[in-house]
Each structure stands twice: as structure tokens, then as C-alpha cells.
Amino acid sequence: MAEVKSFTREEEKVLFSTIRKFKDIEAERDLNWMLLMRYTARRVETVHLLNVDDALLALDKGYLHIASHMQKGGKQGNKRGLNKKQEIYLVDAARRALEALLKIRKRMIAAAPEKAYEDTALILSRRRQRMSIRSYQERMTHWCNVAGIVKASPHWLRHTWAVRRLQNASTGAALREVQEVLGHEHITTTQVYTQPSRDDMRKSMQEAAL
Template sequence: MNRRVFERYLKEGEERQLFQTVNQFKSVLARRDYAWMRFMRQTGIRVETMAGLSVGDATAALRDRYLILRPEITKRSQGGKVFLTNKARRALRDLLQIRREMGYPESADLPLVYSRKHKRMSIRSYQDRMRHWCRAAGLEVKASPHWFRHTLAKRLMKNSTAKDPRGVVQGALNQRDPRSTAVYTLPDREDIEDAMEEVS
């Protein structure tokens, strides 16, 4: 990653364009993708965590308003928990409804998200689906699911009225080292574009 400019996030217009494109399609797979993309954007979880979620994780999260990140599905097995906004809860309910429509039983230990091959959706599948929808939306950026994590962090840094936005980002993303949030204070594409327009 270029440490002088932060680029791996979706600008508001790009995010809107992406979600509007996916939402136009009503097939069960498109609705599945729309739901997991919204959930990742609202929670900032990593793709390996998304791929590892079970029905039990989802139902417990809806009950408690916190998603418990089991160590086995998190980076460096560090675990943690994530607060669920109302939008995140809606996306999670949609994922449960969609898997019912796809005909999968609701046992707690079964995967939350299935592929069209009737298996747990793999990290590679999430990445492929993200590339597919970015192309369909006509986005110039080549985004991965991890960009949703960065996008959430950028929105928190720019829009939060908290006294310590960096601390909020650190907590929201379950980052143990405060230095990990430093990247979100770098100038981003919008900062540079706006500054250049001002002086042109």
C-alpha cells in the first residue's frame, strides 16, 4: 500500500453506485451478495471472518446486538466483538432469510453464506463476486471485500463527532495496536482531488 496516499476504500459515490447496481438484480445470488456486502460495510469485518460465520453466530448477534468474533475466524486468532447497527442487523436478517430460500437447514453450526455449489462461500468466491459487481457497476477501482473495512474506517474518521475518532476506529475494527489506525489519517483520493480543484 502506498503510505503517502490512502486509496483502498470506496468514495461515497462509488459505494452508492455499487450498491445500486447490485440491488437492481433480484436473483437469490444477487440478493445474497447485496446482503453480505452491506453487512461487511456496516461492520468492517475481514473477509475471512465473513466466510467463517455460522448460523449460530448470526442468531446470537441478532439477539445480543454484538457479533462475537470467534478466534478461529479472525486474523491472528485474536477474537473480539463488533456492535451491530440497525443496518447491519437488517443485512444479517436478510442473509438468514436468503439461505432459507436457498433451502438450507438452520442448524447453528452450518455456514451462514453458501455458494451456488452448495458449499460454504470461500474467501476467493467473495473476492470474485466483488470484482464482478465492481465491473457491473462500471467502477474504475479494482476493489476487494477488504475495502469495505477501510471504507467504514474512513467514514468514521471523517464523520464521527466523537472526541477521539481514531480510538473509535480502533475499537470498531478490533485493532489492538493504535498504530494500525494511522493509515486512515493519510490524505485520500478525495482530499487530493478536492485540494487540486481548489488551486486549479
């Protein structure tokens, strides 16, 4: 079974607190798309495709609506149809991230109103176009380096959500819930998150040393 690559609680704390120390608009943008991914468990391919209208609808309805073309597999979907439209409940942290991203977008446009910009994308690059998937990956690498933590990809945020959900679960139904939220076709794919995390292993080693 493949190893789940996720942030430990300490790494997550250090990453976000480090970015918050920087007050430039790109740091604010990066912090909030990371928080959005962390608290909605979305793939970078989905966040990359989010539009302003998607954010406004989510804030109005309390759910982030994910169309089939925005998910893994695109329009083709999969055998169980799990790549059909999903509705992801917005917890407060995700709501705040969406609100912040809308404000950041307006500020980026207002900073140079004479310049052209992508008129639908929620998250803009420095050139005010839709951020590419590669840019998300590069920004994550940059911030991991600044924070002095393990090199990670944006996908680790999705894994981190799943690991935390199962760590905090009190019933066996949580595995199925995680499967549905992540859109996995097979439960065996989701079961990878039940493996001991690095936090678990470290705690076990510390306890064994007493």
C-alpha cells in the same frame, strides 16, 4: 505509509445501487454480505466463517460476537490479545443485512430441498456450500466490473468503514475507537486511515480551481 484503498462515497453508492438492480438470489446474497462487511468492518476471513447461530445470536443480543479463531491470526492471537473475542455493535444496516442473509439462505435451500447443503454456514455458494474466500473476491471483482467502478477487493469495505468513521469524527478519541473495532495491535496501523482520501483530494483540487 501505505495507501488506504477504500471506496469514494460515489463509488460506494454506484456499487450498491447497481447490485440492487439485479433480482436474482446471488445478487441479493452478494449485496447483503457486502453491506454486512461495510457496516461491521469485518474481514472477509471472518464473514466467511459466520454460521447461522452467530447471526441468530447477534440479532438477539444486538452485537456480533467474533471468536478469536475467526479473526486475523486465528487461535494464536497477538501480543496485546486484540484477537480475542470481540463484540461488534449492530447498526440498523448491519442488522438488516444479517436478517436478509438468513432469509436468502432458507430460499437457496428451499429451491432444491433434495440436494445436500452446508448445515451451519450462514452464507452459501451456488452449490450450497460455505462460500470460499476466493469466491468472495471473485464476486466483488464481478460487481465492480458490472458497476463500472475501480477494481476492488472485499477488504476495501473494511477500509471504507474506517475512513468514514474518521471523516465524521468530532473528537480525537475516534482513532482509538477505530483501532479497537478493527482489532489493530498498534495505533500506527490505524493512523493510515487519517491520510487524505481520494474524495478529499478531489474536493481539494476542485476548490483550488475556483
